[in-house]
Amino acid sequence: MQAQTPNRHLNEPSVIEIIGLYGLPGSGKIFLLDQLKQELGREHFAFYEGSEVIAAIVPGGLDAFQKLEELEKVAWRQLAIDKIRKECASSGQVAVVAGHFMFWAESEETGCQVYTQNDLETFTHILYMDFPADVIAKRRLNDAKRIRLSVSVPHLLKWQQAEKEELRGLCRSHGILFSLLSSHPRLLNKASALLKNFRLHTETHNLFCAERTMDEAIGADLSQLETMLVMDADRTLAAEDTGALFWKAVSCSDALMEEGCPLKKLFGGPLGYSYTAFRQAMLLYEEAADDEKFDALCQDVASMVTMHPEFVSLMQVVAEKKHIGALIVTCGLRRVWDKVLEREGLSKTVKVIGGGRIADNFIVTAAVKAALVTRLRDTHHMYVWAFGDSPLDLGMLSMAHQAIVVVGEKQSRSKTMDHALTSAFDSGRLLARQVVLPSNAPPRLDTTTLPLVKLTEQGFVDSVLRRRSKDADIQVHHATGRNAAKLLMTPMRNASVAGPALRNSHHQVGWYLAVELLAKLLGIEEYPIPHVQGHNTSGYRLLHEKHTSIVALMRGGEPMALGVSDAFPHALFVHATRPSDVMLHHLQGQHAVVLVDFVQHIRSLHASIRIVVAAGVVQSQSVPSLTQALAGHADLSIVALRLSDNKFTGTGTIDTGNRLFNTTHLP
Incomplete structure (x- = not known):
């Protein structure tokens, strides 16, 4: 597991949400900003056009600013973003700032970057208007409000690609959430939904939403439930990694999409497996497809997933018992696993707690998994069995009464789990057994440290099904x-x-x-x-x-x-x-x-x-x-x-x- 970077999105009064709205000159930033003012109002949001803020603080306005040396311009740009931050700190509003990342004349070899270090230390989110270069070229040509230099479509495309690549890298290294806004008839709805989500979402709020969703999922059966099975999904219930399958499906359906799974690069980067990284993953899914296409992609992925028959059998037995419940708690895509369970005939008895889209209202992190198991154990007084395969599952495994580490084929299992398990055992945080799926795969560590168990053995099944009611006879x-x-x-x-x-x-x-x-x-x-x-x-x-x-x-x-x-x-x-x-x-x-x-x-x-x-x-x-x-x-x-x-x-x-x-x- 990667080391986690400091999180900038904790629910602390000192954190001020400043959202940058970037895009090439002529992409429509100011037009969208004006629409957002009308849509969202000014109670919770403050809207700024970066050049106007600079014009207001520089003696002589924007004309005087343009005549300054580059170092002087940098100083004024830093003062402008500092002014916005101070105003929002005082008002409690979320700032939405339209600005520029770089200027690039077609005659120049490279663009001139105009962002500052203060920008990177101030922005918490950046939305980039990723419109087709030919559309931007036409808008520039037809702009009646200002005279714009003629720029070829190939240069605009090169400029745009450079901005997106550099911004995405800078955002990840500075803990800034980044997302693209594509040209779409419902662009305003999409942008306003993102801004509302950015304003409300903190780790505290995220956990609240996850706990509420879990409680609602089991609410009708809460009085009867004594035992709960909590299972990770990818590479636990099935050998497949649905995230990797999703992005493979995206690359096949979109010729412009880069090959490979962007999640691997994201979680392998400076954000590690932090809350911010999982929020960024959610934004990547939002970028990849609209709701209709996303659902179709999830259906395609679900059709490629084969659940381990041992888990299907166990869930079928559990489904017949009113005193036992089963939950899938996944850091991956809820929609995929909903469809997998529906195909297996388990959707009515096994609920999925997961995210992937803004509409889900929360994302699942390692900390959320552990907190949900703790809530089942301490608040709802259930006996909890936890099943997981990776370091992200160690927290929930440690909090459960019974922990089962699921071990897959050697070439596909988590490469960091052995070390993480050893550390957890040595510190006394974890006591667990392992199940090997398929049964001919080699076990993890050794069977003394991590004893073997079979999900289909009658003794194991009986131990899961055992009544544990507070009112039952000793x-x-x-x-x-x-x-x-x-x-x-x-x-x-x-x-x-x-x-x-x-x-x-x-x-x-x-x-x-x-x-x-x-x-x-x-x-x-x-x-x-x-x-x-x-x-x-x-x-x-x-x-x-x-x-x-x-x-x-x-x-x-x-x-x-x-x-x-x-x-x-x-x-x-x-x-x-x-x-x-x-x-x-x-x-x-x-x-x-x-x-x-x-x-x-x-x-x-x-x-x-x-x-x-x-x-x-x-x-x-x-x-x-x-x-x-x-x-x-x-x-x-x-x-x-x-x-x-x-x-x-x-x-x-x-x-x-x-x-x-x-x-x-x-x-």
Whole structure:
């Protein structure tokens, strides 16, 4: 990912929107400026003709200015743009300034640039009137208001191309949004729509629009939804990059369009993947086609996209469940993915949050993706699964409860993702698994750091479909009735067993609960181990074992917790006598916590970590009261050796804690 340049479009009082309106002399800048005055009014906008501002501040007016040396002209031009900026800072209006970028006599080898450094530091947007050179030549010839030198159409075309290329490069290096205005019957509507958008749009406003759109998309089902699948689109749901396909389609339909994908040059430039860069991408799409042509191009691109069947299958299963929703959140073109989903019969159950046009009202950045997942998790209290393939997805993957990195063919996958993933893992910001599509592609990193999962495996599907309602009963997993449980519980119930023997019994129960119930509940992962015959083979361990915390409730809970620790030797082991002994650093970066008590305290430290309470015996009658007491604590389970209908509570000489440590004789 490219380093991001400072953003000039944050919602700060100090940022003043100054929009330049450029084009060749005779292109109609002043005519459009006058039309915009009538269309937009002067409440929010102030309109300036650059030459008039110069004439007003230079003693002797424009005639005197033309006689000055070039350095003196530069000084006055800088004063003119400074005057406009100060006036708009005072009024709060958005300035629209018609001006010139360069003058170029046909007899000269190169043009004379008339922009200043102050212009580059002041303008936030520049619109360029990109009219056909022959049209401009006729306008110059027929201009009754001023005498213009005769210039050939080839020279006007060369002049225009030079201005567009230089302006586009300067704008990107200075964080200025740039767009072309083409000759069109609806030019005024297009220009006024852009100006209104420029006036209102900030990163804060952009996020507000994205959140509102997401809330409206899921609003009708909000009360039923417990789980949300949030998926990136390009190179996640399908191998194709729809942005590249779009620009290939544009170049095929427009002989004048340069070949290659302009997005690659944009995001590979000084703007990187910043908010400004994505806004600039939106303006490129606006330049490329009007609404009708854009829709047709999106249809062509959608027809070239083949969704991974594994994702189609998963979405079809999810569509049958009222408690699970699915969203595509894409930095790419919403319209393309709307059409892809419609073709797959998924458009009614899977919503697309994305942009691409001014009419969408927002663009999706990496920060927006992360914020939407956070909103689903913290505001709407949903359990979130996130699927993504690139560094732009790391934020949302980190914010989700479950993160799945989608890995494609080696030659087409993101080249920077390995380094970004390693950095996220090392910093503790991310815990994830990977799915390889197609299945014969090599995995990223290694399957120890990034364990493999298959979207079609029943265990994975079941984990996605699991109910997580705040009002649902706590999940109790137990071994009651199994022969192993009968054997293991015997010494625990035998009053004559105490001290080391009883501690060993509890240790065995902890180990059994870990390998029999916890491993099934939390999942296991495959990893390579050396075989006794000298080759490597597959071994298994708890999924995310290094990111699991085992909390031993002192003193009686320690023997059983040590048994769990024996089964999961790489898990973090924490001794706790009281809730405050469990601290935030015991949970940060962890995937799950296995404990005996302190559920309320754990939730106060970490709202979404998975909690499993391990116990030898759970009274059947206590489950409803536990459910009521712990309502709202999603992702909470209990594993127990057995359920019991016996309400007996041991005290004194028959108290379990006293028997474990031979303290039955103490008062």
